[in-house]
């Protein structure tokens with residue numbers, strides 16, 4: 001069982017704040033992390049490997065700048081077998097269509113080295129772009145079927161099908177999916193930590209690099225900013241309310257009376 | 270220039286064949302844009318039982334409908350549904366496709382956009398329209414809600430976007446005199462269906478809790494301390510005729526079911542009134558509720574970020590404020 005996990009390095013958007021005066025994002029000091037949903041996808045792959053260490057191989061791949069190597073090393077430290085960084089200036093500015101196209105080409109390249117993949121795991125969404133589109137679009141480029149919003153996966157005995165629990169608007173659905181399949185995961189908890197030994201080892205591990213030149217037959221009209229059907233034409237920070245009426249009083253009764261008065265004045269009940 | 274014409278709205282249906290609100294909301298929004306260029310709003314409905322939905326789309330702004338029916342559509346499968354959408358798009362060449370950003374919509378949308386090699390803007394919260402170019406300006410939150418981006422799809426058609434349910438209101442229109450339903454029978458070979466549903470664990474609350482359609486929501490968070498205290502929230506919601514919501518922390522703690530969760534990984538809501546009790550207001554929570562008309566925050570920490578979006582707030586202990594407020598409203602309403 002050969003599993004590819006697609007991972008993205010993202011700023012920890014739970015730590016980002018908006019500068020209320022300049023109306024820009026304060027990114028200073030915001031750590032770069034492994035996208036939390038991808039960490040969960042990797043964890044699910046690791047659990048399959050725990051059950052059958054000899055037969056499960058996990059490859060992680062990320063498209064991004066050189067500094068994403070740190071994150072790939074963290075993936076190796078928790079148990080991934082090998083790691084690939086897909087990096088080239090030509091890939092910059094790609095939207096989800098172009099990103100997923102490049103990933104699909106890179107995956108074919110990686111398969112030459114690692115053998116063909118039985119399953120591709122993605123996070124449901126990256127917590128920076130937040131589109132949740134790369135997984136399904138990658139599946140489309142690869143001609144694989146997709147199972148989104150997974151929270152759990154188990155394999156049948158002969159590894160031909162997977163039982164996957166999905167969390168959707170209506171509740172939970174268990175599906176039986178034929179392998180090969182692309183799965184996107186939607187949880188972020190219950191992760192494992194690397195041992196210090198493995199952390200040390202991963203520092204010296206090889207991160208294989210894939211550049212534009214490595215991707216034979218790639219269609220230039222489908223990559224980078226130029227190859228992206230969507231274009232961001234404007235970005236701005238959402239308005240922060242500054243005129244809210246917030247009651248602060250030492251005496252709780254007084255506070256409540258004032259509060260209730262405001263609500264009544266506004267005819268809120 | 271493009272030949273592509275008309276706005277399509279994908280209509281998702283419920284178990285009983287009626288349309289979900291998200292799609293109906295988008296019909297009205299599409300109508301506003303379309304009326305400026307004299308094109309049509311076409312509802313695309315896929316399912317094995319679509320009659321109810323057809324009646325609804327007629328009322329809420331569609332000028333015509335395409336219905337794809339057949340047994341193969343009795344349960345949602347990405348490949349089966351994507352094929353049906355793509356076949357129709359190829360035949361009729363729409364200019365725009367709007368899809369409600371439900372879990373189904375966000376599964377289907379990228380699959381279709383990928384196959385059509387076109388752009389898809391995710392999870393939009395407002396839409397603009399440039400009449401000359403017939404180009405939609407899609408605005409959406411990114412970075413966990415910290416940044417808004419306006420996106421266009423200039424050189425590819427159809428232009429596609431998923432739009433958060435609840436950000437627009439349904440609007441009734443006079444029934445279009447030329448309204449017609451084109452019925453399509455598009456087959457999909459059984460052997461190409463690669464996954465099937467083996468079990469559905471319905472969240473009992475999922476059907477009963479309609480946060481997206483609620484006009485008043487009272488939400489509780491970790492500040493409640495224990496599950497029993499949700500009673501306070503329920504009581505306040507009851508006197509206001511509102512629905513109970515929650516933060517993810519309360520859901521993760523097992524105090525209340527996921528159906529109640531508001532936020533980035535829960536529901537996006539847009540009620541007239543949202544009351545947050547013991548919720549800190551992390552960006553992922555705000556992402557789901559900052560579009561509410563009026564927000565009231567009750568929190569004992571005056572630095573809680575929830576106060577940055579609140580219209581009214583009180584720094585205080587929810588265990589005194591909430592019951593008092595419930596009593597006050599009861600009295601006022603003579604309950």
Ligand SMILES: Cc1cc2nc3c(=O)[nH]c(=O)nc-3n(C[C@H](O)[C@H](O)[C@H](O)COP(=O)(O)OP(=O)(O)OC[C@H]3O[C@@H](n4cnc5c(N)ncnc54)[C@H](O)[C@@H]3O)c2cc1C
Nearest residue numbers: 006063095096122123125126129130131132133134390391
């Ligand atoms: C403000 C803003 C708004 C944007 N809005 C849109 C939009 O509406 N539509 C659009 O098409 N593009 C949009 N983009 C571009 C988009 O963010 C990039 O294409 C990005 O590379 C991928 O999208 P995402 O971050 O949303 O990933 P998602 O689609 O949310 O990611 C899902 C999963 O795919 C995998 N994955 C994603 N990226 C990578 C990667 N680089 N390497 C390895 N695996 C990966 C991961 O497993 C991840 O969990 C936007 C960009 C910005 C800055």
Ligand SMILES: Cc1cc2nc3c(=O)[nH]c(=O)nc-3n(C[C@H](O)[C@H](O)[C@H](O)COP(=O)(O)OP(=O)(O)OC[C@H]3O[C@@H](n4cnc5c(N)ncnc54)[C@H](O)[C@@H]3O)c2cc1C
Nearest residue numbers: 490491492516517518532533534535547548549553569587
């Ligand atoms: C990718 C991702 C997705 C997420 N999606 C969501 C989502 O969809 N929805 C969501 O809500 N969260 C989401 N989160 C989690 C979010 O970041 C917060 O952790 C969560 O919203 C916190 O919930 P809370 O406000 O109830 O708890 P806390 O942050 O612990 O806040 C509790 C608040 O209660 C107040 N309080 C305590 N006691 C009292 C009292 N007696 N009286 C008054 N006030 C009191 C405290 O001052 C505090 O402000 C997501 C996180 C990530 C990383």
